[in-house]
Amino acid sequence: MVKKTIGILLIIIGLLALVTPFTPGSWLIFVGLEFIGIRILFWDKIKLWFQKHTPR
Numbered sequence: 001m002v003k004k005t006i007g008i009l010l011i012i013i014g015l016l017a018l019v020t021p022f023t024p025g026s027w028l029i030f031v032g033l034e035f036i037g038i039r040i041l042f043w044d045k046i047k048l049w050f051q052k053h054t055p056r
Contacts, residue, residue: 007035 010032017025 003035007032007037010035 010028012032014025014027014029014032017028
């Protein structure tokens with residue numbers, strides 16, 4: 001319950017930051033979605049790309 005509330009709050013703050021100019025807080029939308037439990041659609045592909053392209 002607390003996690004969902006925090007997630008929704010972060011999404012709302014992120015949306016407000018997206019609308020206001022010069023505010024770099026719109027990334028909070030994605031953090032809020034993660035808190036709720038919705039994963040970014042391409043997250044697994046992004047992880048694989050970074051694993052392939054980082055020096056070992």
